[in-house]
Structure formats: structure tokens, C-alpha cells
Amino acid sequence: MLSLRSEIHDKLSESFVKVFRMKPNAFTVEIPPKGFGDYSSNIAMVNAKLLKKSPRAIAQELIDDLKNDEWFEYIEIAGPGFVNLNVSFKIFANVLKETVNGLPYPKIGSDSVQLEYVSANPTGPLTVGHGRQAIIGDVLSRVYKASGYKVTREYYFNDAGKQMKMLGHSLWIRYRELYGKKTDFSEDDYRGTYLIEVAKEFKEKYGDAYVEEWNEKNQKIFIDFARDRMFEWIKKTLKELGVDFDVYFRESSLYEDGTTDEAMKMLRDKGYVYEKDGTTWFAVSKLIPEEDDRVIIRKNGEPTYFFSDIAYMLNKYKRGFKKVYYIWGADHHGYIPRMRAASKALGFPEDFFNVIIHQFVTLKSGEEVVRMSKRQGEFTTLEDLTKKVGRDVTRYFFAMLDPNTHLVFDMKLAESKKMDNPVYYVQYAHARIFSLIEKAKERDIEWDNADFEKLGNTQEKEIAREIAEFPEVITSVVTENKPQKLCNYAYSLAEKFHSYYNANKIVDENNKELSANRIKLCMAVGRTIKEVLSLLGINAPTSM
């Protein structure tokens, strides 16, 4: 599906070839500031050097060629050499017709891709930071899928390492407390009170059988019990947010099925592995000179997290993904070069390994800033947040900003049911449209044969142009990995609709034909808003 803008781009390009007998340099078609037409292109300016002519002269020749094209109502030179043009409303009418029948998704790719996100180890509740990651990943997955990709959503977790041991140990301590026996937490233990509940469940199941001793033998019982409970909790939290995964991937499976051995052999065979000081190293510096080499097998014989990650990447590659996306918090950015080096070392294509970094989330309620630390105990969890403000608001707020900017989540704002909350603003537009349709039905307005071409006042044109942007928005979400564009788009469309609604009588018994046309336009708006909200995983209510 071509977008309106890309069709205009093509028309300009063809005209350029026809007039100047050569291909133009890359140029853009944009929506200009108010007063400069529906669309605008820099084609003349960026090709001035190529043609050794002034931009305005180039523009004039193109305009002479295009001015009789039925697409364009008028087309003119402006400023330093912009080509500004107004599109005939007939063209917009076609877009609207199409929209009412189903949103025109651009087909961007068909490859099999994987997105991995959250991937929190099951040692405690998810934080609001995980929430941001979950939503970024979930929304991008939906958009990738909608634009043609085969998408696997994956959650990777460490199910065997030291962290799990500490979790089991912490549970043991809480469990003993239930019998009045005090043991101090060690430094790496999880002292959050949430394990007390788990300890009670444990007690119920096993009685006092394991109170006395913490040893190799009964560790596993505590670890497994705690891990399972934590995972149930995490999954429940994610489910409440509407976040689901196709695969939950256990780190230990890499050791069980031989992937780690295979990865080690590949790296060794290619000469990227060496031994020093009783440890095994991966020669990152051979691939990226300014980076340091990294340990992959410790002195005590245990592999590092990094080594598991290399094996995991190999696993992903062998499963046939053309591209994999890792969504990480900003604290992991230093990890990118060594992973890139690993990707190179294993001989994967340049664009196989991709990272989407998001900055941190700060929670604010009025003036108070809440800091979060998992090990230390008390903090506002993702679950608390979702319960407090609801799924729709939580999702919107996490999707609303560029992943690359620091997110201040204002609880007060999120809880507000008033005009300052953008979620309700967008949803309200949808509800309003639905109620207009109901109203039109009551008044016997028949819109099946409505004719978009009879519309075309300033606001209707603006709305139509906004709707025509849909494929562009989808494309930029996918190519730039920026979910916030969906929010901006939905908001902007809602804004135009609200304004239109206030200035124009939509359902008017005295003018049924006009009403029918307008209702149909509103349906196109409603349809688009609903679609965008669904990509965001947010409800489109029919009444509020």
C-alpha cells in the first residue's frame, strides 16, 4: 500500500526524470506549516547542485510539467524554491473510502524477527522500569506484525545462577522466621517483604521439614518454589498490562542442548578465545579495537552471563530470525559493543543484532520523587502502578515518549480523569464518534451512499490529510523503533476531530445528505483512532 505522500513523491520524481532526463537526488515530501499548501517538497532545492540551476528555476520547470495533472488543485513555487501543492479533494476522498473499508497498512517486511524484552530474572516483582520496556516491546511487536513481519516475542530468564540461589536462601530465612528462628540476611539476599507471603505458602506445603538446615540438598526445593511463585507473579503483572510472550526462554536450556559448547567451539575455531590467569577470554578487542576483552569462563569454571548471552544469540540465529531486537535499559548500553563483537565473531550479518535502549523511569507524585531498588525492599511496583491508574493509562504513558528520553511518570497526572490526561482525550474522541453514529441512526440518516467528494472545507481537508498519514506513521514506528509516534498521531487526529465537531454540525436533520457525508468522515476518523489504539493495546470505548 502506497501512502499518499509517497505517491506524490513518485509523481514529482517521474516529472523530474521527464523534464531533466536524469534521476533526482533524494528529496522529501512533507506537510508544511500552515499556509503553504497541503504538501510541500524540497525537490528543487536538493537538486540545485546536480542540475547547476537555481532551485526556483528547477521548480518552475517541474510545475509547468505538472500543473495540468488532475491530482493537483494548484502547485507553486514558494520561498527559496519549495514546491508547494494542494491536492484535489477527490484524491483525499479515495483515501477516506479506503480507510472506511480497512486501514491501509504498508507492507514493510516479511522476515521473521524476534523482539526480546523485560527478561527480568524471577527474583521479585517487576519495577516500573520493566513496565516501560514491556510496553515498548509489546507495541513494537504489534506494529511489526501488522506491517508484515513474522514476530516472536520472547522473555529470557536466568533460572539457575547465583541469583536464584540467593532467592532460595532468602525464602529459607523468611520461612524460618515463621518458626521464630532469626537468621541474618547476607549481602546479596533479597530482603523484600514479598517473600514473607511466599514463605507462608511454603510452610503450608512442607510444614517444618526444612527449618533447620540450609544445604546443597534442600536448596533446590526453596529455589524452585520461590522461582515458580515469582514467575507466576510476573506473568500476572504482565497479563494485567496486556503484555504476552510467545516464548519464555530458560538460560539453562542453552547448557542442556549443547548450544554453549557449539558457541565456544565456533569462537575458538575462529581464534577469538584465549586462556589467561586461569580464565577464558573472548577477544573483543580483535573485532572492536577500543573495547576490552571479556571473561567468558571464570576462574572457578563457571561461565559468565556474557557467555550465556553469546550462546543465546547463536540460538536465536539458528532459529532462523533475520533480525533480533534487544530492548534494554540505559544501564546496559555498555554491553552493546561486546555483543556486537560476538555477533561479528560468529559471522552473523551486520544488521542481525539490534538494540533499542530506553532511558530510566522516575516515578513522581506531585513533588515527591520515588526511587526504586529491588534488593533493598520497598518500592512502587509495576503491579501497584497498574492497579492505581489502570491498563490503558499505564500503557499510553509508557508508550508516549521517545524511548531515548528520560520518563517522569507523574502519578497525579495519570490518575487525573480530566483534560490534562491525553489517554482520555483520545478515547473521548472515539466515544464521541460512536455516539454521533448512534444519533445519526436515530435520525434516519443513511450513509451507505455517502459521497466524500462533496466534503472539503478546511477542517475536513485537514482531517483527511491526517488520515492519509497513517501509513507514514506506521512506517516510521517500524523503521525508527519509536512507539511514541502512535500516541502523537492518535492525539493529533483526536485534536482535529474535536475541533471539527465543535465548529460543525455533524448530524443535522435538515441536511441529511451533508450529515451522511460527515458521518462517514467521522467513521473514517473513528476507525483510524481505534486502529492506532489497538496497536497501543488500549481500549477504544464507545461511551465515556
Place this chain on the structure above:
RNA sequence: GCGCCCGUAGCUCAACUGGAUAGAGCAACGGACUUCUAAUCCGUAGGCUGCAGGUUCGAGUCCUGCCGGGCGCGCCA
């Protein structure tokens, strides 16, 4: 010290990746409900885009150097 990210109205953010007069919301002020949902709309006010240079027809956007904030720089994950 080195690396990555960020710095735009009082606050929270846009600005289609180099385009024209930098736009919204909140907060402030003034208007619009006997009329399709006022969770809405219309208007006023608010800016040396952190600072200083540079690149070019053109810079919030690109390059350099500062300043300020966040995050990294483990045989932790």
C-alpha cells in the same frame, strides 16, 4: 578520567532525521453548553531551542569545545 543518552515556553513534551513564521497540553487570564457527550472547543499571554564557535542557500536538528543532568566503565546480572 573515558564512553553512551539527554538539555526546546514556569512544568511535561512535539517539530516528519537539514527546510519556510519552533508547535501542543498543563499551569495563568478571557470567552463558548435551552442546540450531535463541556472528559470538548475558541482566544490572550508565554522562546537568544543550555553556552560559544563552525559547516551551507538554510541548523533545535550535523561537527568541535565548554556547562548542566542521567547511565555505564566487574571473573554482577
